[in-house]
Amino acid sequence: xxxxxxxxxxxxxxxxxxxxxxxxxxxxxxxxxxxxxxxxxxxxxxxxxxxxxxxxxxxxxxxxxxxxxxxxxxxxxxxxxxxxxxxxxxxxxxxxxxxxxxxxxxxx
Amino acid sequence: xxxxxxxxxxxxxxxxxxxxxxxxxxxxxxxxxxxxxxxxxxxxxxxxxxxxxxxxxxxxxxxxxxxxxxxxxxxxxxxxxxxxxxxxxxxxxxxxxxxxxxxxxxxxxxxxxxxxxxxxxxxxxxxxxxxxxxxxxxxxxxxxxxxxxxxxxxxxxxxxxxxxxxxxxxxxxxxxxxxxxxxxxxxxxxxxxxxxxxxxxxxxxxxxxxxxxxxxxxxxxxxxxxxxxxxxxxxxxxxxxxxxxxxxxxxxxxxxxxxxxxxxxxxxxxxxxxxxxxxxxxxxxxxxxxxxxxxxxxxxxxxxxxxxxxxxxxxxxxxxxxxxxxxxxxxxxxxxxxxxxxxxxxxxxxxxxxxxxxxxxxxxxxxxxxxxxxxxxxxxxxxxxxxxxxxxxxxxxxxx
Numbered sequence: 001x002x003x004x005x006x007x008x009x010x011x012x013x014x015x016x017x018x019x020x021x022x023x024x025x026x027x028x029x030x031x032x033x034x035x036x037x038x039x040x041x042x043x044x045x046x047x048x049x050x051x052x053x054x055x056x057x058x059x060x061x062x063x064x065x066x067x068x069x070x071x072x073x074x075x076x077x078x079x080x081x082x083x084x085x086x087x088x089x090x091x092x093x094x095x096x097x098x099x100x101x102x103x104x105x106x107x108x
Numbered sequence: 109x110x111x112x113x114x115x116x117x118x119x120x121x122x123x124x125x126x127x128x129x130x131x132x133x134x135x136x137x138x139x140x141x142x143x144x145x146x147x148x149x150x151x152x153x154x155x156x157x158x159x160x161x162x163x164x165x166x167x168x169x170x171x172x173x174x175x176x177x178x179x180x181x182x183x184x185x186x187x188x189x190x191x192x193x194x195x196x197x198x199x200x201x202x203x204x205x206x207x208x209x210x211x212x213x214x215x216x217x218x219x220x221x222x223x224x225x226x227x228x229x230x231x232x233x234x235x236x237x238x239x240x241x242x243x244x245x246x247x248x249x250x251x252x253x254x255x256x257x258x259x260x261x262x263x264x265x266x267x268x269x270x271x272x273x274x275x276x277x278x279x280x281x282x283x284x285x286x287x288x289x290x291x292x293x294x295x296x297x298x299x300x301x302x303x304x305x306x307x308x309x310x311x312x313x314x315x316x317x318x319x320x321x322x323x324x325x326x327x328x329x330x331x332x333x334x335x336x337x338x339x340x341x342x343x344x345x346x347x348x349x350x351x352x353x354x355x356x357x358x359x360x361x362x363x364x365x366x367x368x369x370x371x372x373x374x375x376x377x378x379x380x381x382x383x384x385x386x387x388x389x390x391x392x393x394x395x396x397x398x399x400x401x402x403x404x405x406x407x408x409x410x411x412x413x414x415x416x417x418x419x420x421x422x423x424x425x426x427x428x429x430x431x432x433x434x435x436x437x438x439x440x441x442x443x444x445x446x447x448x449x450x451x452x453x454x455x456x457x458x459x460x461x462x463x464x465x466x467x468x469x470x471x472x473x474x475x476x477x478x479x480x481x482x483x484x485x486x487x488x489x490x491x492x493x494x495x496x497x498x499x500x501x502x503x504x505x506x507x508x
Binding site: 005007015016017029043044045046047059061062064065066067079080081084085086087088089091092095096097098099100101102 | 261263266296339340
């Protein structure tokens with residue numbers, strides 16, 4: 001069974017420890033042990049929502065708010081740049097979720 | 109576990125775990141000669157400053173490195189027409205009860221004769237350093253250790269940095285000094301950091317260092333998070349910051365120190381290396397990992413810990429650098445460069461606490477004289493640049 005890690009008991013996201021496919025059931029290690037099903041494929045090092053997060057709600061990892069949801073996120077969904085923004089970095093919503101490449105830079 | 113070993117007592121009361129000769133050059137034009145002097149010599153390291161025009165920050169940093177606890181003697185080498193004065197460096201080093209010499213290349217007839225002259229001086233300085241430094245017993249309370257991360261991946265915030273943090277807790281509990289830095293990678297964590305301050309004074313210092321770092325990021329329109337970080341799964345600077353700060357452990361923050369200042373007491377300290385706002389704007393804060401390691405070195409760290417998930421091959425002059433990776437694949441692929449595999453925490457092979465105990469044993473072995481991987485490979489990268497940062501003035505004084 002593939003694994004993900006919940007670092008802090010208050011976290012609503014966990015980090016994948018290996019690549020996992022859609023509908024795959026994965027083990028949640030760390031603060032709360034259990035299993036959950038993914039709604040979409042999620043890669044190693046990326047985050048899955050452990051519970052539903054409302055639009056504008058806090059995304060919590062390490063027990064602190066690491067960003068705010070920019071739309072409602074369901075449990076089992078991939079949590080990244082396409083649905084979460086930084087509270088500090090104003091460019092945060094301008095990066096490609098897959099590659100991380102900046103989309104706001106004008107080349108020509 | 110080995111928790112007591114032999115060190116070298118310095119006049120200021122600090123103790124070194126190595127007894128090295130340092131060659132310092134004062135302008136890029138003297139770089140080749142300085143490196144040739146040290147080439148093939150045992151226990152001789154090199155640092156230098158490339159600029160012809162001098163800079164208070166760079167001079168302060170070089171003087172801190174020349175009087176580092178692991179340094180027993182110094183040779184300063186200049187070309188002969190630059191602003192920074194090798195004679196002043198040698199003079200100030202001598203005041204610290206270390207043997208020191210200096211010379212200008214232009215006064216010694218060129219490259220070959222300068223190299224020969226430098227090698228003769230180094231050989232004499234090495235013998236003097238051996239005679240001069242008393243061997244004394246030392247332990248955790250005599251150690252200052254700095255930690256930094258670079259070439260990070262998703263494992264750094266999950267295993268590499270947490271194991272360093274758990275080790276830092278042990279070091280602080282044993283009476284040692286622990287230093288963490290990279291305030292631009294603490295963005296979003298003002299409350300978390302200020303909440304860990306040991307005193308109201310420390311809280312004010314931490315808040316000021318944090319606010320300066322955020323002001324810096326806002327001014328340059330750049331936060332310390334990159335496309336590679338996003339592709340690896342980090343979503344925001346706040347998330348990256350928590351992963352980076354994990355290497356500071358859980359103990360209270362005693363206060364903020366600036367580049368070239370040793371921690372004034374035991375415990376955990378935050379090093380502020382961000383340039384102050386100045387007539388030339390901020391300048392750059394951390395242009396590369398080596399620059400950050402110089403800052404930690406300047407505060408007297410006898411050993412440095414470097415966390416790298418993707419695998420960096422850098423080392424450091426003056427203090428042994430210990431490489432920690434949270435990625436077991438990186439550890440296997442780059443075994444000759446990596447000292448410690450914290451990825452075993454993620455595979456469930458060891459717990460975080462077991463790994464921290466093992467790391468502490470490794471640090472004790474390196475403190476006892478065992479070479480770390482980068483040290484044995486001969487990695488001695490250094491980087492000293494122009495920067496503006498206020499600190500209390502130097503007693504000996506340099507050009508203002």
